[in-house]
Amino acid sequence: MTAPMATPANLRSETPLPASKVPKDSFGYVFPAIRGLQAGRHFYVTMFPLRLIPRLFLFDEEELQPALRAQRTLNKARIPEIARYILDNPREYVFSALTASVDANILFDSFDSSGATAHIGQLTIPMSARFVINDGQHRRAAIEQALRENPELGDESIPIVLFVDLGLERCQQMFTDLNRYAIRPSRSLTILYDQRESGARIVKNLVRQSSLWTDLIEMERSNLSARSRKLFTLSALYGATKALLDSIGELTVDDAAKLARTYWGVAAEKIPEWKLVHERKVTAGDVRRDFIHSHGIFLHALGKVGNTLLRDSRDIRSWRRKLDPLSTMDWSRTNSQLWEGRAIIGGRVSKTSNCVALTANVIKTTLGIPLAPEELRIETMHERGMS
Secondary structure (H helix, E strand, C coil): CCCCCCHHHHHHCCCCCCHCCCCCCEEEEEEEEEEECCEEEEEEEEEEHHHHHHHHEECCCCCCCHHHCCCCCCCCCHHHHHHHHHCCCCCCCCCCCEEEEEEECCCCCCCCCHHHHHHHHEEECHHHHHEEEEEEEHHHHHHHHHHCCCCCHHEEEEEEEEEECHHHHHHHHHHHHHCCCCEEEEEEEHHHHCCCCHHHHHHHHHHHHHHHHHEEEECCCCCCCCCCCEEEEHHHHHHHHHHHHHCCCCCCCCHHHHHHHHHHHHHHHCHHHHHHHHHHCCHHHHHHHHHHHHHHHHHHHHHHHHHHHHHHHCCCCHHHHHHHHHHCCCCCCCCCCHEECCCECCCCCCCCCCHHHHHHHHHHHCCCCCHHHHHHHHHHHHHHCCC
């Protein structure tokens, strides 16, 4: 059980004790470190072997009230994914530094009394010290899980930014400050920069090899402004292509990208407004404002429809014939009788999984493709709700 954190009444000095004040017979951990100064207080940058992370870094008790903790409650659902990232990429994984507080009298022996090396030395931390992570508790838990499966990872190391503990209030403020300006990158940018995941590589290959999609896809942002010249985001095309290729079979990245590019090219032939945007004859904003087919929900639904077509045949001539009715459908957002409650909720386009399924259903019905049992169930529930 984690001991209570220090309070202002019993704080240890933030300034490390001189060597003469440190008991000669005390046991401690010794790490190479760099000493810095921030907000008038010393902090230390060092490295810990991964095998020490689970042993040294503890969490606040999860059952404590939020006001008595210095961290958010651990989201255990995130841990296996992070651990699997380490285990699946033992030669490529990258972890940023953990930020932690230590409640102990620590000793910093610099290599020199002046000059650049005065801030480089050895950091001695008593084995009785208590550590609390201010930032990185999910990485810490994932490291512990990964070590169970691959103990050899224990010899690797992770950078640590270490502060001397100033009590609960200071640790809570540190957590707030560390997370105040943290902004996750957009989903599209994450896909754009991902060189490992096959789905990301497929969709980027698809876009690079097509002048149409190069022109229509926003590669960085996951939301489009009214003035954007793009019709879809990279994240929307990624999700739609993933639905298209789901369980199709073992394909190389190049073959999968070629297959997806062919399908989306045939689909684009049936949506004349996409070509008009590509040719700069109409604006992307006007098309998104007026039509369902220029939103991510349609792209995802069409990917699901395409998955059914691909399972039946890889013959492009078959797709072209099957997709012909797309050009005659009324995709106007003003067609509320068809789209309200299906692709539009309360006047706004909605991309919930249920709306995607209902939109795919109406496309399949128009194309003469039988609905699967689960799709029939969703359709029946929708019709009951609309009656």
